Amino acid sequence: MKEIDLMIIGGGPAGLSAAKVALEAGLKVMIVDRNMSLGGQLIKQTHKFFGSEKQYAKTRGFDIAKRLIDKLAVHKDNLEICLETTAVGLYKDYVVTTLQGETYTKYRSKSIIIATGASEKVLAFENNDLPGVYGAGAVQTLMNLYGVIPGKKALMVGSGNIGLIVSYQMMQAGIEVLAIVEAAPKIGGYKVHAAKIRRLGVPIHTSTTVKRAVGKDQVEAVVTVELDEKWKEIPGTEKTYETDIVCISVGLSPLHQLLSMAEIEMRYIPELGGLVPIVDEFNETSMEKVFVCGDVIGVEEASSAMVEGSLAGLIAAKRLGKEHPEHEARLDDYLKQLSDLRNGPFGIKTRVGLKKLRGVGDAR
């Protein structure tokens, strides 16, 4: 079995930021990522990010990924990167097993940072398995990564920031976006994104959801229906759109499997996206020296994922006896950045979720 100091599972914004700080502190680090390249979801984000300078505001997502990856280059002697490698098992004795192609490998790591991210939620509606029903992430991957247009006309389901941004990106790619429907009574994402979509003539229908997709071999049309205040369908409000893309963007759920299988204490917190580990203020789980950062501890944005990652790297280093030279200053800075990021009206879900997570039971 291979013995290592710190394994970071997931090389997205959180994992890369964690690696940077841990390497600065002098740890030997291994990053495991199942994709072909590092960067996580950032590599398909063509839009400029918000936030403050520290979180690369005004920079396009794929450029942020590039910068995070480039920053690791000076530490290459202490860093091993395993791409197209899936962490498939996590056990109580700090054993992590990975699969690369057909090669199964066992590691024992003194500390582990889980930055696996989240996956898209799906919706139950008639014919939801017809080709042409896509997750917003899939549409983004096809368009922005592979340069493939998935169809001609689209209906977007969900008005969170991903739904709004992907709608805009579909228009940039020449797809006609017929409308955005949102089951909640109000738009989920930032007003600035929604306003841009509206200015381009795309209606956003709130209290409306998708009822069925129609088509033989692929989506040919989609039927929407309005919802009352109890989320029940209102008969007679059905509307049909002729379209070949139904794009689903109804939120994300944390990829909790590794944590759950190691019997780390978990709690179901809807505000954070689903099943998340119970953590202390530094995101250490009930399994000592196992930390979490990014969407796996609550679905937010890349900005907070990066700060959480830096925090995880910092604490992991200290707990392994290699305190970062700027430990105290960095700690204050990261905690302040997180609190600032969550301070606005859009941070309320995370604030409520974290309070539920840490405020009850034995939240360490």
Place this chain on the structure above:
Amino acid sequence: MSDKDIIICRCEDITREDIRKCMERGFITFEDLKRQLRVGMGPCQGQTCSELIKRELADFLGEKPDVINTHKTRPLVIGVKLKSIKAGVDNES
């Protein structure tokens, strides 16, 4: 609404009709449904369907989805061939 055209677990091709019939027969926990229908046992190990299944159970029982337990997660996250595991063990010695 046609429940047989609504896919809940796409890995195992289980529809809402399959789930509702199963619940009507008295299988009213996630673990029950998993054992009866294999939901959550395919390549995604329940990452895609578990929220939907929780909602189906909640609707059926008149509860909130938050209080429905998710199924037990066991290793491994994805399918791994026994051949690979054996080779991994052989390489260790």
